[in-house]
Amino acid sequence: xxxxxxxxxxxxxxxxxxxxxxxxxxxxxxxxxxxxxxxxxxxxxxxxxxxxxxxxxxxxxxxxxxxxxxxxxxxxxxxxxxxxxxxxxxxxxxxxxxxxxxxxxxxxxxxxxxxxxxxxxxxxxxxxxxxxxxxxxxxxxxxxxxxxxxxxxxxxxxxxxxxxxxxxxxxxxxxxxxxxxxxxxx
Amino acid sequence: xxxxxxxxxxxxxxxxxxxxxxxxxxxxxxxxxxxxxxxxxxxxxxxxxxxxxxxxxxxxxxxxxxxxxxxxxxxxxxxxxxxxxxxxxxxxxxxxxxxxxxxxx
Amino acid sequence: xxxxxxxxxxxxxxxxxxxxxxxxxxxxxxxxxxxxxxxxxxxxxxxxxxxxxxxxxxxxxxxxxxxxxxxxxxxxxxxxxxxxxxxxxxxxxxxxxxxxxxxxxxxxxxxxxxxxxxxxxxxxxxxxxxxxxxxxxxxxxxxxxxxxxxxxxxxxxxxxxxxxxxxxxxxxxxxxxxxxxxxxxxxxxxxxxxxxxxxxxxxxxxxxxxxxxxxxxxxxxxxxxxxxxxxxxxxxxxxxxxxxxxxxxxxxxxxxxxxxxxxxxxxxxxxxxxxxxxxxxxxxxxxxxxxxxxxxxxxxxxxxxxxxxxxxxxxxxxxxxxxxxxxxxxxxxxxxxxxxxxxxxxxxxxxxxxxxxxxxxxxxxxxxxxxxxxxxxxxxxxxxxxxxxxxxxxxxx
Numbered sequence: 001x002x003x004x005x006x007x008x009x010x011x012x013x014x015x016x017x018x019x020x021x022x023x024x025x026x027x028x029x030x031x032x033x034x035x036x037x038x039x040x041x042x043x044x045x046x047x048x049x050x051x052x053x054x055x056x057x058x059x060x061x062x063x064x065x066x067x068x069x070x071x072x073x074x075x076x077x078x079x080x081x082x083x084x085x086x087x088x089x090x091x092x093x094x095x096x097x098x099x100x101x102x103x104x105x106x107x108x109x110x111x112x113x114x115x116x117x118x119x120x121x122x123x124x125x126x127x128x129x130x131x132x133x134x135x136x137x138x139x140x141x142x143x144x145x146x147x148x149x150x151x152x153x154x155x156x157x158x159x160x161x162x163x164x165x166x167x168x169x170x171x172x173x174x175x176x177x178x179x180x181x182x183x184x185x186x
Numbered sequence: 187x188x189x190x191x192x193x194x195x196x197x198x199x200x201x202x203x204x205x206x207x208x209x210x211x212x213x214x215x216x217x218x219x220x221x222x223x224x225x226x227x228x229x230x231x232x233x234x235x236x237x238x239x240x241x242x243x244x245x246x247x248x249x250x251x252x253x254x255x256x257x258x259x260x261x262x263x264x265x266x267x268x269x270x271x272x273x274x275x276x277x278x279x280x281x282x283x284x285x286x287x288x289x290x291x
Numbered sequence: 292x293x294x295x296x297x298x299x300x301x302x303x304x305x306x307x308x309x310x311x312x313x314x315x316x317x318x319x320x321x322x323x324x325x326x327x328x329x330x331x332x333x334x335x336x337x338x339x340x341x342x343x344x345x346x347x348x349x350x351x352x353x354x355x356x357x358x359x360x361x362x363x364x365x366x367x368x369x370x371x372x373x374x375x376x377x378x379x380x381x382x383x384x385x386x387x388x389x390x391x392x393x394x395x396x397x398x399x400x401x402x403x404x405x406x407x408x409x410x411x412x413x414x415x416x417x418x419x420x421x422x423x424x425x426x427x428x429x430x431x432x433x434x435x436x437x438x439x440x441x442x443x444x445x446x447x448x449x450x451x452x453x454x455x456x457x458x459x460x461x462x463x464x465x466x467x468x469x470x471x472x473x474x475x476x477x478x479x480x481x482x483x484x485x486x487x488x489x490x491x492x493x494x495x496x497x498x499x500x501x502x503x504x505x506x507x508x509x510x511x512x513x514x515x516x517x518x519x520x521x522x523x524x525x526x527x528x529x530x531x532x533x534x535x536x537x538x539x540x541x542x543x544x545x546x547x548x549x550x551x552x553x554x555x556x557x558x559x560x561x562x563x564x565x566x567x568x569x570x571x572x573x574x575x576x577x578x579x580x581x582x583x584x585x586x587x588x589x590x591x592x593x594x595x596x597x598x599x600x601x602x603x604x605x606x607x608x609x610x611x612x613x614x615x616x617x618x619x620x621x622x623x624x625x626x627x628x629x630x631x632x633x634x635x636x637x638x639x640x641x642x643x644x645x646x647x648x649x650x651x652x653x654x655x656x657x658x659x660x661x662x663x664x665x666x667x668x669x670x671x672x673x674x675x676x677x678x679x680x681x682x683x684x685x686x687x688x
Binding site for chain 3: 201202203204209210
């Protein structure tokens with residue numbers, strides 16, 4: 001079973017990202033669960049969303065405390081939120097930043113993967129320059145870094161489920177898949 | 187006392203139920219910590235020239251986030267204004283416009 | 292064609308109402324139920340659901356409107372949570388006394404103060420005396436299934452009583468998981484139109500809910516009590532039929548999870564049952580003879596079944612996600628009541644997860660191991676609160 005945690009800001013699509021990942025995993029015959037951090041939501045505030053994926057039935061309905069994968073959609077969150085809290089010793093972190101993985105300091109040894117999802121989103125006109133919608137892009141990077149699902153499955157889910165700009169979103173996913181950097185990726 | 191110390195004057199740093207008062211009591215409410223102005227996506231902008239200081243905006247504001255200051259007109263408390271737009275809607279002289287918060291940040 | 296979609300418990304409830312061809316929905320929003328009625332409003336506005344949506348100004352009015360609608364022969368539905376449910380209290384009792392098959396969904400949420408929006412069963416259980424049937428769901432599929440089944444049970448001419456289908460706040464209401472959304476035709480075969488014997492009809496005027504003098508009131512109540520006595524059997528009958536038509540067993544009165552010949556029986560309600568099953572499997576792998584009874588139907592309370600499944604059991608550990616001051620956990624009390632004079636065993640009441648306190652597999656395992664240990668050490672205390680801040684080390688290690 002894999003437990004995944006997304007960190008974003010209200011309006012960036014963290015919850016949608018957690019759902020799309022669940023749908024992709026489900027399409028590959030896994031059992032899945034996705035949920036936001038429970039509570040009152042509002043724009044601008046940090047949002048945490050979760051996905052559980054397992055090849056057998058997911059019965060665990062407790063919250064996720066020790067994620068295998070953490071995704072950081074907005075680097076400014078690093079000041080406000082401890083994104084590596086509970087991260088498993090071999091857990092992976094995927095971050096939206098133009099920096100290279102070795103330039104990111106999270107205070108832990110875990111493998112890091114970076115992609116400039118904001119620029120990719122802006123390139124494909126997803127959101128605005130000030131507030132790009134990075135969720136579909138970052139998902140492409142997540143899949144490359146973790147192999148959780150096949151990229152084709154994810155792109156298909158994105159294309160089918162994006163509320164608007166379906167092709168642009170799908171392309172953003174594919175582009176991030178290609179461009180993400182990480183030490184074990186060639 | 188500092189603002190923060192003030193908040194927990196009834197119980198400082200409660201650890202468990204033995205530290206708690208008989209029910210949830212605060213003598214210093216959450217407004218010191220929770221600036222709901224951060225919730226805004228639109229913000230009211232008052233045109234002082236048009237404002238007649240009638241006080242209707244103050245009466246209708248659900249959040250006590252706009253008040254009339256004599257000579258200054260309606261003044262918004264942007265720390266707490268959530269940008270609901272009721273003041274703009276109720277102003278009898280259309281002195282209030284709702285503008286994008288992003289333009290002011 | 293039935294379709295599996297990844298949806299929240301709130302969505303599942305709304306779809307349950309849609310597939311049940313509900314005709315009148317009257318509701319008032321409250322976190323975390325709001326999406327149930329928002330979804331229904333959307334389906335009605337889009338023409339996907341042929342129902343009257345009545346916007347009311349309170350939950351009391353919501354149930355009152357449903358009662359009136361049901362009394363005219365329309366299938367009626369509403370939803371609420373916690374303080375909204377409490378506000379409905381008078382009308383919950385009325386619906387039952389009036390023998391009207393209104394079905395509602397309650398999202399189990401803690402009662403304030405302290406103000407909370409998170410999972411807790413006290414709101415539902417505080418209404419256990421109203422005469423409503425109460426079904427506790429473990430997952431989103433069951434929410435959908437239970438709404439459909441509830442209408443069938445409630446509208447049966449032998450029953451004609453209202454029901455609550457309940458699901459945990461956020462854990463089910465806001466969590467998305469795969470749910471099979473059945474083909475409308477399949478549901479239509481299972482659930483016929485609502486056609487009561489007597490209804491409000493201008494062509495045939497009748498009076499309802501009249502005065503009951505002392506020399507008649509008791510007899511009416513007895514007749515209603517008799518109808519309620521029929522519900523355990525009816526629930527099992529409809530559950531069986533549901534399984535035949537839809538290929539799925541929502542659990543009937545009690546779901547027995549690996550309970551054959553166990554020494555220790557753990558009892559849970561709602562979503563913690565799901566997490567607990569993983570823990571039961573782990574404990575059994577470690578050699579413990581333990582099983583889980585998921586109490587799905589709280590009203591009627593499955594007295595006979597509890598007597599049956601506790602044969603040969605030494606310890607019953609009840610996880611109550613609720614607490615009544617001066618009374619303890621409701622499930623434990625009712626189980627004790629059922630077993631009085633029938634079983635001599637150790638029963639301990641664990642108060643867990645109030646106000647949405649998270650129940651991780653780790654904590655649940657500690658609770659179950661505690662129950663298991665009572666076989667040797669005997670009952671240490673009748674009621675124990677689990678994972679209080681003062682007590683963290685015991686439960687979190």
